[in-house]
Amino acid sequence: MFKRTFFLGVLLALLSPGVWSEVNSVAILSKIDAQVSFMDSDFSAEVQLNQIKPGEGVSQKTVALFRRDREQKYVMLLLKPDTDRGKGYLKIGNNLWLYETVPTRRFTVTSAKDRFQNSNARNSDFTRSTLAEDYKIVSVTKEKLGPFDTTVYTLEAIHNDVTFPKTKLWVTPDNLVRKTEDYSLSGQLLRTTAMPSYQEFKGRWVPKKVTIIDALLGKTLNGVFKNEVTEYSLSKLSTDPLPSIMFTQSYLEKNSQ
Amino acid sequence: MSRLLGLGFLFFVLAFPGLVSAQDSGDSLFANPDADSKADTSQKVATDAYTGQSVRFFETMNADGYVVGGQRADSSSVVTPADTLVFGFGSDVRLDRTARVYASFYLNYPSTSVASTNLYSPLQAPVQATDASQLNFSNIQIRELFLDYALGNLAIARIGRQSATWGQGRIFNPGNLLEGIGDGMAVKVSTALGPVALTTVAVKNDSEYRVATANSKEALGISSVATAALAEYSSDWYTVGLSGFYHINVGEKVDAYIKSSFLGTDFFLEGLGERGTAEQKSYTGVAGVYREFGEQQKWLKLQVEWLVSGRQNDGSFSKVVDHPLSFDDQTFGLGATTELLSEFQTKPSILWLQTLTDNSGQVSFGLVNSTLPHLDLTLGINRVYGEPGSRYIANNPDSTGRVWSLTFKASFHFELNN
Numbered sequence: 001m002f003k004r005t006f007f008l009g010v011l012l013a014l015l016s017p018g019v020w021s022e023v024n025s026v027a028i029l030s031k032i033d034a035q036v037s038f039m040d041s042d043f044s045a046e047v048q049l050n051q052i053k054p055g056e057g058v059s060q061k062t063v064a065l066f067r068r069d070r071e072q073k074y075v076m077l078l079l080k081p082d083t084d085r086g087k088g089y090l091k092i093g094n095n096l097w098l099y100e101t102v103p104t105r106r107f108t109v110t111s112a113k114d115r116f117q118n119s120n121a122r123n124s125d126f127t128r129s130t131l132a133e134d135y136k137i138v139s140v141t142k143e144k145l146g147p148f149d150t151t152v153y154t155l156e157a158i159h160n161d162v163t164f165p166k167t168k169l170w171v172t173p174d175n176l177v178r179k180t181e182d183y184s185l186s187g188q189l190l191r192t193t194a195m196p197s198y199q200e201f202k203g204r205w206v207p208k209k210v211t212i213i214d215a216l217l218g219k220t221l222n223g224v225f226k227n228e229v230t231e232y233s234l235s236k237l238s239t240d241p242l243p244s245i246m247f248t249q250s251y252l253e254k255n256s257q
Numbered sequence: 258m259s260r261l262l263g264l265g266f267l268f269f270v271l272a273f274p275g276l277v278s279a280q281d282s283g284d285s286l287f288a289n290p291d292a293d294s295k296a297d298t299s300q301k302v303a304t305d306a307y308t309g310q311s312v313r314f315f316e317t318m319n320a321d322g323y324v325v326g327g328q329r330a331d332s333s334s335v336v337t338p339a340d341t342l343v344f345g346f347g348s349d350v351r352l353d354r355t356a357r358v359y360a361s362f363y364l365n366y367p368s369t370s371v372a373s374t375n376l377y378s379p380l381q382a383p384v385q386a387t388d389a390s391q392l393n394f395s396n397i398q399i400r401e402l403f404l405d406y407a408l409g410n411l412a413i414a415r416i417g418r419q420s421a422t423w424g425q426g427r428i429f430n431p432g433n434l435l436e437g438i439g440d441g442m443a444v445k446v447s448t449a450l451g452p453v454a455l456t457t458v459a460v461k462n463d464s465e466y467r468v469a470t471a472n473s474k475e476a477l478g479i480s481s482v483a484t485a486a487l488a489e490y491s492s493d494w495y496t497v498g499l500s501g502f503y504h505i506n507v508g509e510k511v512d513a514y515i516k517s518s519f520l521g522t523d524f525f526l527e528g529l530g531e532r533g534t535a536e537q538k539s540y541t542g543v544a545g546v547y548r549e550f551g552e553q554q555k556w557l558k559l560q561v562e563w564l565v566s567g568r569q570n571d572g573s574f575s576k577v578v579d580h581p582l583s584f585d586d587q588t589f590g591l592g593a594t595t596e597l598l599s600e601f602q603t604k605p606s607i608l609w610l611q612t613l614t615d616n617s618g619q620v621s622f623g624l625v626n627s628t629l630p631h632l633d634l635t636l637g638i639n640r641v642y643g644e645p646g647s648r649y650i651a652n653n654p655d656s657t658g659r660v661w662s663l664t665f666k667a668s669f670h671f672e673l674n675n
Contacts, residue, residue: 046302064302072493082313093493094518108427146287160520176293179283194283196290201298208291213283238301243410246304248454249489250413250447254357254405257313257349 028153029132031175035205037128041239043067045206046079048233051120054219054226065234066242069128073247076126077255088252089123094161096123099252107249120191120214120230124163131155131169134162145179146196148172164190176205189215201237209233305354317345320669342366345400357405362397412448419443421458423487423500425514425525428590428610429564431541432512432527434485434502437462457486483507494519508533523547539567554599560592586648587613602628610649617643617650637664 047063062080067073074091078084090097097107116123135155143152150170157165164182171177180193191214195207211231218227245251320342347361403417420439424432441462448455463481483504490497495517502510509532516525529541545562549555566586594606603626611618624636641660643650655662 044302044304066304092491092496095491095496095516146284146290148287161518178287192283194286196287198293199296200293201296205293206296211283211286235297236300236302237296237298240301240304242304244449245410245413248447248449250454250456253447254407254413254415 025135025137026132028137029135029155032169032171032177033129033132035175036177037069038067038202038204038239039070039128041202042242043069044236044238044240044242045234046236047076047126048235049116049121050231052229052231054221054228065126066246067126067128068242068247071247072128074127075246075251077252086255086257088255090247090249090252091123091127092247097249097252099249099256107252120212120217120228121210121232122163125210125212134158135167143170145170148178150178191215199234199237202239206234206237310353311349311351313349315347315349317343318669319343319345347400355407358403359405360402361400363400364397412446414447415443415445417442419445421445423485424512425516425527426543426545426562426564427547427560428545428562428592428608429543429588431529431543431564431566432500432514434487434500434510434512435460437483452490454489455486456488457484459484506534508537521548541566551596555596558594558596560590562590564588564590588648589613602626612643612648615643615647617641617647619649619654631669633666633668635664635666635668637666638662639664 043065044067045065047065049061049063051059051061053059060080061078061084064077064079066075066077072091072093075088077086077088088099090099099107116125134157136158137153138156139154141152143150148170150172153169153171155167155169165185166183166187168181168183169177170179176195176198178195182190182193184190191212193213194211195209197208198205199208209231210233211229214228214230218225220226343363343365345361345363347359349357349359351357399418401417401419403415403419406414406416408414418439418441421435422430422433423435424430426432435458438458438460441460443458443460445456445458447457459482461482483502485500485502487498487500495515497515498513500512502512510529512527512529514525514527516523518524524544524546526544527542531539531541533539541564543562543564545560547558547560550557550559564586566588589611591609592606594604596604598605603624605622605624607623608621609618610620618641620640620642622638626634639655639659639662641649641653641655650660653660
């Protein structure tokens with residue numbers, strides 16, 4: 001009798017709208033995560049990053065990115081410009097280290113929410129996609145985005161350790177995110193990210209070019225407000241196995257200036 | 258006709274600026290996107306992307322001029338103009354992914370070394386020249402001179418004079434077991450044992466660890482070598498570390514820490530146990546939180562730390578503590594800075610240290626402006642307070658012994674890389 005009542009209770013709970021949508025959220029977001037994550041191999045790429053500040057020109061950086069998604073690790077090493085060469089970040093789980101050489105050689109913990117090298121990208125942009133672990137879907141609409149028929153998911157964070165508490169995704173039927181809008185808790189738009197085209201690599205998808213438009217930072221030039229924009233593209237992709245020692249603080253230390 | 262079109266476009270731009278800057282919404286990027294395609298697999302990023310053959314020479318120069326004044330604890334006023342000039346040079350030779358040689362030298366004027374600036378203390382303690390009328394450079398000094406050698410993908414060794422800092426505290430850092438590494442020769446080996454990062458260090462430092470007996474043979478031998486090791490493990494949500502130190506004359510130290518981040522705040526807790534050669538024991542604990550406030554622009558970066566220590570003011574061991582309140586040193590530290598003035602290339606910061614056991618302390622306020630290229634202008638106000646003989650009066654961090662001071666510093670600096 002108790003067992004039957006228990007299972008009936010569980011069944012009813014699963015069929016209730018709140019729980020059902022939560023389960024559905026995880027399923028939908030997991031499919032999106034799976035398209036861009038390399039859980040069964042390491043992943044390496046070279047990132048060309050251009051930051052465009054209105055009236056100040058373009059600053060360029062080249063970064064080597066090494067990811068081990070199954071262990072939630074990444075290492076990023078700056079290759080250019082020469083003055084920043086060898087600077088690096090190590091991320092293991094939620095821990096992110098930056099190696100400083102001035103005033104003393106030591107590792108400092110930094111936040112994944114921080115801006116990457118003062119650009120409009122965040123350190124968290126370069127890790128594997130964890131939408132299913134971080135967000136739940138609160139609304140769904142359909143929208144045309146250029147040539148794409150997209151489903152627009154409005155997401156809210158399910159814990160505080162995310163870079164943005166609210167976000168909107170424009171997703172094409174192949175489960176690729178083409179555009180995102182990230183919001184503060186108060187609903188203020190913070191940035192828009194566009195990923196119009198992807199490159200298929202070893203059964204996964206990598207954006208060809210990512211454009212991040214900062215909604216708050218910019219400058220008024222000739223009476224027109226121009227937003228700060230960061231663009232980055234990924235090339236030289238590889239899934240070759242990486243040595244474990246690359247994902248240690250010592251590796252960053254060895255490469256630093 | 259084209260002129261008319263141009264005028265029409267200009268009118269459109271002026272009338273509807275929002276439409277022209279349509280990229281703001283990102284939708285214009287989808288007007289004609291590239292088709293999805295296969296990735297180009299002809300090239301791969303090299304795992305030794307920055308360890309290939311390269312040679313870098315660098316030169317640095319820092320010229321600091323101070324205008325300082327203040328009052329000492331004995332009520333006598335002091336004016337201590339001080340200047341420092343540091344010329345540094347070196348090279349960084351990377352042969353291949355296995356080997357690298359790094360050398361950094363410097364010339365100092367005056368020969369007294371200057372404390373380094375940190376986030377919370379832009380006001381460097383001024384150094385008083387012994388003879389201001391004479392420009393005396395010290396001899397060339399070695400800052401770092403080391404060889405990096407990678408043992409395949411198994412381990413990385415750094416051999417030579419080097420610097421490194423362990424410990425988690427940004428304000429109080431009792432967990433830095435490598436304090437003596439900068440003045441000695443060291444061999445440091447790091448490896449990954451599964452999920453554990455392991456680092457072992459052997460430091461030979463004749464001045465720091467010299468034997469205080471007349472046995473010169475012993476002084477130059479193994480007794481000036483200290484050893485230390487650190488093991489760290491990171492899970493998704495926390496990092497734990499265990500480190501140890503041993504020297505025949507200094508004794509043993511064991512340090513453990515845990516750090517994590519949740520609710521947008523970084524936390525750490527660290528404990529240090531020491532045992533001297535005469536069986537004296539001391540325990541030190543430090544806990545800290547770090548939080549940044551503000552979404553895009555950080556209007557406040559706040560670090561708060563609490564230190565409890567069984568060491569006395571002069572750093573020596575005290576009696577074994579049997580109750581938390583009997584610790585000789587309980588100090589609270591708060592450091593704060595903001596990005597609100599970053600548009601004006603200005604960074605204000607404040608540091609407040611307060612010893613709870615004798616109510617002495619220090620408050621420093623600094624304002625650094627970097628508007629002019631290669632030039633940092635710093636305004637600093639420093640106040641040290643407490644009863645005569647209290648911790649901060651007895652061990653005044655200001656090398657000239659002032660209890661209050663106003664400092665203006667102009668620091669010229671440049672670095673040239675080939």
